[in-house]
Amino acid sequence: MSTPATHDAWAVAEMSAAETRSANRLTILWVVVMLALAPILVLLGMTMRGAQANLLPMLAAERFYSILTLHGLGMVGVWFVAAMAGTCAVLRKYVRLHLWANWTAFLGTLVGVVLLIVATLIGKYGAGWYFLYPLAITPKGVWQAWTTYTFLSAITVLGVAWTVWSIDALWGIARRYSLPAALSWHYITGKKGPEVPPFILIVTVSLIANLTGLISAVVMLALYALELAGITDVSDALVMKNLVFLFGHIVVNVTLYLGVGLLYELLPEYADRPWKNNRWVAIAWNIVLVLIFTAYFHHLYMDFVQIRVLHLIGQVSSYGLALPSAVVSIYGTLALVWRARMRWSMASLLMYCGVVGWCVGGIGALIDSTIAVNVKFHNTLWVPAHFHTYFLVGVVLMILGGVFHLSDKLSGLPENLRRSRWCTAMIVVGGYGFVLMFYLGGAMSIPRRYAQYHELISTGTLLAGTALVFITVLLIGLLMYIWETGLRCAVALKKV
Numbered sequence: 001m002s003t004p005a006t007h008d009a010w011a012v013a014e015m016s017a018a019e020t021r022s023a024n025r026l027t028i029l030w031v032v033v034m035l036a037l038a039p040i041l042v043l044l045g046m047t048m049r050g051a052q053a054n055l056l057p058m059l060a061a062e063r064f065y066s067i068l069t070l071h072g073l074g075m076v077g078v079w080f081v082a083a084m085a086g087t088c089a090v091l092r093k094y095v096r097l098h099l100w101a102n103w104t105a106f107l108g109t110l111v112g113v114v115l116l117i118v119a120t121l122i123g124k125y126g127a128g129w130y131f132l133y134p135l136a137i138t139p140k141g142v143w144q145a146w147t148t149y150t151f152l153s154a155i156t157v158l159g160v161a162w163t164v165w166s167i168d169a170l171w172g173i174a175r176r177y178s179l180p181a182a183l184s185w186h187y188i189t190g191k192k193g194p195e196v197p198p199f200i201l202i203v204t205v206s207l208i209a210n211l212t213g214l215i216s217a218v219v220m221l222a223l224y225a226l227e228l229a230g231i232t233d234v235s236d237a238l239v240m241k242n243l244v245f246l247f248g249h250i251v252v253n254v255t256l257y258l259g260v261g262l263l264y265e266l267l268p269e270y271a272d273r274p275w276k277n278n279r280w281v282a283i284a285w286n287i288v289l290v291l292i293f294t295a296y297f298h299h300l301y302m303d304f305v306q307i308r309v310l311h312l313i314g315q316v317s318s319y320g321l322a323l324p325s326a327v328v329s330i331y332g333t334l335a336l337v338w339r340a341r342m343r344w345s346m347a348s349l350l351m352y353c354g355v356v357g358w359c360v361g362g363i364g365a366l367i368d369s370t371i372a373v374n375v376k377f378h379n380t381l382w383v384p385a386h387f388h389t390y391f392l393v394g395v396v397l398m399i400l401g402g403v404f405h406l407s408d409k410l411s412g413l414p415e416n417l418r419r420s421r422w423c424t425a426m427i428v429v430g431g432y433g434f435v436l437m438f439y440l441g442g443a444m445s446i447p448r449r450y451a452q453y454h455e456l457i458s459t460g461t462l463l464a465g466t467a468l469v470f471i472t473v474l475l476i477g478l479l480m481y482i483w484e485t486g487l488r489c490a491v492a493l494k495k496v
């Protein structure tokens with residue numbers, strides 16, 4: 001059982017030429033949204049670091065927290081949809097997807113983003129992505145009622161749109177392969193079965209997990225609705241917290257796995273070697289599918305009312321979740337690249353660097369998921385340090401690589417390799433410098449989510465100021481990337 005190394009680029013399975021054109025156009029639209037929103041969200045992050053560096057004394061704490069909410073949710077959302085859009089573009093080579101589902105997700109995302117902007121920038125909603133139940137719906141209310149309603153509506157619209165998208169993709173996979181085959185169980189048992197590319201395996205695992213996460217969000221939103229409608233009095237705050245972290249943890253991990261799926265599929269083209277599915281790859285990703293549901297308990301270590309054994313399950317699952325997927329994928333990447341005649345273009349460089357960032361951030365995450373360490377690191381800057389590493393210099397790089405590959409193929413424009421290397425170097429150097437300041441802050445017990453640092457933690461101010469220099473380098477690199485990719489999208493739009 002083996003998978004072919006490469007496939008005809010973007011040859012859509014069972015689709016007419018007109019449908020293919022529409023699908024490609026929609027993919028480009030997704031890319032345009034990603035390219036437009038990413039730098040704005042970076043600027044919001046920069047604003048927060050600027051406030052923490054005492055450079056923006058006029059920025060009120062209330063405004064800081066609304067920016068934090070928009071930045072956090074916006075970033076998670078943008079990279080999730082970018083990963084899903086890239087995944088669907090590749091998935092169409094193997095399975096039949098419905099364009100209307102993709103359009104539902106696109107329009108739903110636009111509506112959700114507008115509602116989110118209104119709730120945060122106009123209504124100054126600042127509870128973060130974790131909702132802070134019951135703060136937003138206490139009788140006196142921290143925020144005006146319309147703000148809370150707008151925020152909850154934004155999450156509902158996004159949730160519904162992404163559920164439709166995920167169901168359609170999973171349905172397409174199940175029709176072509178059957179779910180047990182897509183999960184590569186026959187690779188584990190040694191029975192006969194169809195050839196399943198590792199990309200399909202990872203996407204199937206991700207989509208099943210994603211739907212479960214979205215269901216937990218639906219349950220949580222329903223509990224909010226019942227309470228707001230006066231049907232129930234109050235919900236259990238611990239249950240609400242478990243639901244929100246189950247949802248948040250899964251969405252973030254799924255984004256990561258979708259990025260890794262793109263890597264398994266696209267990097268072989270640059271190494272000119274296949275990346276095959278096998279028993280170990282299948283076992284690793286099936287373990288991920290089990291443990292992804294219990295690892296989130298590590299977010300609740302400090303909740304003393306949570307049943308104790310769940311903390312232990314959280315620690316064991318966190319280790320168990322990280323090791324198989326990371327070890328198999330890192331080993332696979334190294335084996336793929338080792339002594340291969342690699343074509344180091346913008347796409348392959350970004351994807352390769354993304355694996356490194358995933359590995360570094362993963363180690364930071366494992367450290368923090370160890371209960372004995374978490375007692376010290378909880379709510380310090382170590383937390384944004386590790387997740388910005390595996391996100392910003394991890395999966396974001398993989399997605400940027402995948403998106404560049406896609407726009408490059410569709411446009412056929414020649415690549416200036418020197419410029420590509422400069423661009424990648426600036427993103428990577430800026431990114432690592434930025435997260436290093438978070439790590440140093442975490443190691444010094446500087447708390448996270450402070451709008452401004454007290455003079456007693458003046459090191460925090462200094463680290464935030466230094467971070468700004470690196471963020472500027474990163475932003476320049478990102479703008480170069482946007483220029484290169486945007487140009488390709490413009491040419492591709494005329495062609496398709």
Ligand code: HEM
Pocket residue numbers: 041042044045046048049068069071072073075076079128129384388391392396434447448449450471474
């Ligand atoms: C250069 C790019 C970025 C900058 C400058 C930046 C900056 C920041 C800052 C200053 C914070 C607040 C840290 C604190 O004091 O707790 C933060 C939080 C956060 N960032 Fe970023 N960030 C960037 C990229 C990203 C990316 C790519 C993601 C992707 C998911 C992301 C997701 C988040 C999340 C989820 C939070 C937590 C929000 C919260 O605690 O409520 N950021 N970011």
